Amino acid sequence: MTATAALPTTALAGLLLAMADDEFVIGFSDSEWTGIAPLLEEDVAMSSLAQDEIGHAAALYGLLAELTATDPDAIAYDREPGEYRHCRLLDHGRGDWAMTIARRYLYDTADSVRLDALVGGSWTPLAELVGKLVREERYHLMHAGTWLDRLARTDGEARDRLLAALADLGPDAATVFTPLPDEPALLDAGIIAADSAELERRWRAAIAPTFGRLDLPMPPAAREPERGRQDHGQEFRWLWGEFTMVRRSDPGAIW
Amino acid sequence: MSEAGTQIGIARLRAAAVLGHGRGIDEATVRAALADVPDPELPTLSVVDLGIVHRVTIAPADGSIRVEILPTFVGCPALELIKAAIATRIAAFGRPVEVVATFEVPWTSERISPAGRAALEAAGIAPPGPTTQATLIDLEARVPCPHCGSRRTRLDNAFGPTQCRTIRYCTDCRQPFEAIKPV
Numbered sequence: 001m002t003a004t005a006a007l008p009t010t011a012l013a014g015l016l017l018a019m020a021d022d023e024f025v026i027g028f029s030d031s032e033w034t035g036i037a038p039l040l041e042e043d044v045a046m047s048s049l050a051q052d053e054i055g056h057a058a059a060l061y062g063l064l065a066e067l068t069a070t071d072p073d074a075i076a077y078d079r080e081p082g083e084y085r086h087c088r089l090l091d092h093g094r095g096d097w098a099m100t101i102a103r104r105y106l107y108d109t110a111d112s113v114r115l116d117a118l119v120g121g122s123w124t125p126l127a128e129l130v131g132k133l134v135r136e137e138r139y140h141l142m143h144a145g146t147w148l149d150r151l152a153r154t155d156g157e158a159r160d161r162l163l164a165a166l167a168d169l170g171p172d173a174a175t176v177f178t179p180l181p182d183e184p185a186l187l188d189a190g191i192i193a194a195d196s197a198e199l200e201r202r203w204r205a206a207i208a209p210t211f212g213r214l215d216l217p218m219p220p221a222a223r224e225p226e227r228g229r230q231d232h233g234q235e236f237r238w239l240w241g242e243f244t245m246v247r248r249s250d251p252g253a254i255w
Numbered sequence: 256m257s258e259a260g261t262q263i264g265i266a267r268l269r270a271a272a273v274l275g276h277g278r279g280i281d282e283a284t285v286r287a288a289l290a291d292v293p294d295p296e297l298p299t300l301s302v303v304d305l306g307i308v309h310r311v312t313i314a315p316a317d318g319s320i321r322v323e324i325l326p327t328f329v330g331c332p333a334l335e336l337i338k339a340a341i342a343t344r345i346a347a348f349g350r351p352v353e354v355v356a357t358f359e360v361p362w363t364s365e366r367i368s369p370a371g372r373a374a375l376e377a378a379g380i381a382p383p384g385p386t387t388q389a390t391l392i393d394l395e396a397r398v399p400c401p402h403c404g405s406r407r408t409r410l411d412n413a414f415g416p417t418q419c420r421t422i423r424y425c426t427d428c429r430q431p432f433e434a435i436k437p438v
Contacts, residue, residue: 041412044422048414055330055418128358132329135361135438139413 008185012123013068014085015180015192017075018229019114020060021086022176024076025236026107027053028243032094045143046100052136063125077247081240085229087175088222092168093235098151098161102169105144106219110176112137113203122190145210152214166216173219174200175228280348282311285320292344295336296417299374302337306366309357319351325362328418328438364419364437376401381408381423381434398434400425408432 031050037043061072089107094100115134121127151162177200186192194202204218211218222228289311290303302308302324310323322341326334338354345352364383367375372382384396397406405427412422413436420433 041422044412044416045414048418051332051418052328052330055328055332059329129329132326132358132361135363136328136418139436139438143413 006189007123008182008189008191009067011180011182011185012126012189012191013064014182015186016060016064016067016126018085018087018178018180020057020064020075021084021229022090022107022111023053023060024057025084025086025090025239026104027051027057028239029090029094030100030104033100038097049104049140049143052140056133056136059129063129066125073247077244081232081237082230084232084236084240086232086236087178088172088228088232089169089175091232091236092172093239095165095168096161098158099165099168101144101147101151102162102165104140105148106169106173107176108137108140108144109207110173110199110203112141113199113206114176117193117199117202118191121192126191148210149214152216163216166219170217170219171223172228174203174222174225177203178222178225178228280313280318280320280350282313285311285313285322285345285348288344288347289322289341292337292340295333295340296419297375297378297380299378300367300371302341304368304371304374306368306371307337307362309359317351319353320345320348321353321355323355323357323359325358325360325366326356327362329358331418362438364435367435375435379432380420381432383435383437386437396437398423400428400430401432402430403428 027050030046030053033043033046034050035043037046057076058072061075064070064075065072089103089110092099092103095103112134115130115137118126118130119134121130148162151158153159177196179196180186183195187195208218210216286303286308289308290301292302294300294302294305297305305327307324307327308322309325310321312321312323313319314321322345324337324341334356338356342352342354345354363386365386367382375382379401381398381401384398396410398408399406400408400423403425405425407426408423409426410421411424411431415422415433415436419436419438421436422431423434424431
């Protein structure tokens, strides 16, 4: 790694916040299945996945807090809904099982491409964490891929619901690759290996064979490419109310 | 006092008796002491057998002891308990202690020692199958059943009661069992 003086702190903080908010929001959304998943095994799986993602978020908020000398819990819980920087794909709530599987598949495949571009990056704390994350995310990819396959190949209600979910999520799928603030600085510093446009190309190439095999429509381009991590809607406001409820009930409580 | 507390107390006395208070402590001494610290979720395994002890450093200046550990999973909720248990055990040496988590190298299930694998099996939890660098998980891996030894087992759920476990099923003795997730 080059001298600390050259570290593009603002751009790096933007990257960490986007990644952490993504993991945090999908983790909380998935935890909505705890107790009510369609199968007992999926109750266990979604709860474990949610725990993984919230753990990843905590680690990323931790790096961000060290970088900016703030408190990770304050970043996670004390912002207004409009200040979160997760992608719009994750603004879509839990929905039905097909919606959850479609959202997970689109996000996990995109997250995987993003993580691969961070492996071996020049900022050691993130590169080391990513080296660990990719090992865990493989299980998430397998889970989402298995269910996508199953729903897509079961004609009737399963496939119909999956197609409806993909139609709903599709225009927001590529928001994972919304350009980050001052992205060129991250590339120049060697923190990430490719820009958002290139990562989106890699993601499309990665999922095209599966979408082709299952005869599913590829997600279109994002509808508002520049605003893909802003303007979170009503569904996120509800989730925010849920996950900040305990914190707001007794601000400053010591656990 | 809890059972764990009693055991830590005994271990502390034993360490003080065997080692002398603060004399002749090196990395091997500290690692040997860590073999007394159980994993809270898998108490038949020590943190050493689990392979999470990464680096032990003793500062030449003041003799303070620093232990770096590798989380098994990024979001492992037992991490703070493990750090506290290690700090308590090492405090028996009567020196300043620091326990920190690092991702400098990723913990993988290959780091579980042969003794650790045997302890898992004795507890009815299958040791992890082989890991791979491939993108896909090997669903066909033949993990032996910890109850009957049969290799005719299948993955029932890649996720289990803790982040580090999967649920499998033995088609011979028809028992479900848990296995450590290869990661």
